[in-house]
Amino acid sequence: MTQDEMKKEAGWAALKYVEKDSIVGVGTGSTVNHFIDALGTMKDEIKGAVSSSDASTEKLQGLGIEVFSCNDVMSLDIYVDGADEINPAREMIKGGGAALTREKIVAAISKKFICIVDDTKAVDVLGQFPLPVEVIPMARSYVARELVKLGGDPAYREGVVTDNGNVILDVHNLSITEPKKLEQQINAIAGVVTVGLFAERGADVVITGTPNGAKIEE
Numbered sequence: 001m002t003q004d005e006m007k008k009e010a011g012w013a014a015l016k017y018v019e020k021d022s023i024v025g026v027g028t029g030s031t032v033n034h035f036i037d038a039l040g041t042m043k044d045e046i047k048g049a050v051s052s053s054d055a056s057t058e059k060l061q062g063l064g065i066e067v068f069s070c071n072d073v074m075s076l077d078i079y080v081d082g083a084d085e086i087n088p089a090r091e092m093i094k095g096g097g098a099a100l101t102r103e104k105i106v107a108a109i110s111k112k113f114i115c116i117v118d119d120t121k122a123v124d125v126l127g128q129f130p131l132p133v134e135v136i137p138m139a140r141s142y143v144a145r146e147l148v149k150l151g152g153d154p155a156y157r158e159g160v161v162t163d164n165g166n167v168i169l170d171v172h173n174l175s176i177t178e179p180k181k182l183e184q185q186i187n188a189i190a191g192v193v194t195v196g197l198f199a200e201r202g203a204d205v206v207i208t209g210t211p212n213g214a215k216i217e218e
């Protein structure tokens with residue numbers, strides 16, 4: 001089975017968590033794109049979605065699913081999103097698709113975070129995948145210097161501007177043994193909009209696409 005087929009297994013398996021007449025939190029990425037395809041089969045049974053990126057919004061609307069602003073919704077029952085890495089404590093690195101800030105906001109208003117991944121994303125210690133940090137453009141060099149002090153090796157993601165008009169630094173060579181602490185430390189640097197560590201608010205359910213189908217951990 002290819003990696004994309006495993007992503008599809010995970011994406012479609014998440015459909016069982018979607019309640020009728022609900023508004024669904026929808027993340028970003030190639031795994032989520034499979035979930036959006038699945039959600040399209042229920043489009044007449046749900047109220048709509050809150051989306052974490054312009055790309056997901058476009059795909060949802062293309063399937064006829066109404067997209068609500070985050071500001072018009074008090075809370076969501078579920079948020080379905082992928083991850084770049086996930087550890088046994090269900091802490092994640094996210095932001096490979098540069099949508100980390102909106103992802104964190106939608107996750108924050110959601111009661112249940114359902115993480116959909118293929119089985120290459122499971123790790124014991126986070127940090128093999130470079131940690132994305134969204135930064136206000138004028139703070140880029142300062143934040144990079146502060147990230148070096150924390151032991152990382154930041155690289156500017158050339159040519160990428162986030163949906164919020166900011167830039168991304170990808171921090172290499174971190175071995176993240178205390179994810180919650182590092183999340184707080186990086187978020188405290190002036191000019192950082194969001195770090196792609198989802199540790200304070202990790203996943204509640206993990207659906208892993210494997211060669212034998214979807215494995216669900218609640």
Ligand code: 5RP
Nearest residue numbers: 029030031082095096097099
């Ligand atoms: C986007 C993300 C994605 O969830 C993450 O990059 C995983 O993407 P994919 O499903 O394409 O492997 O955080 O910002």
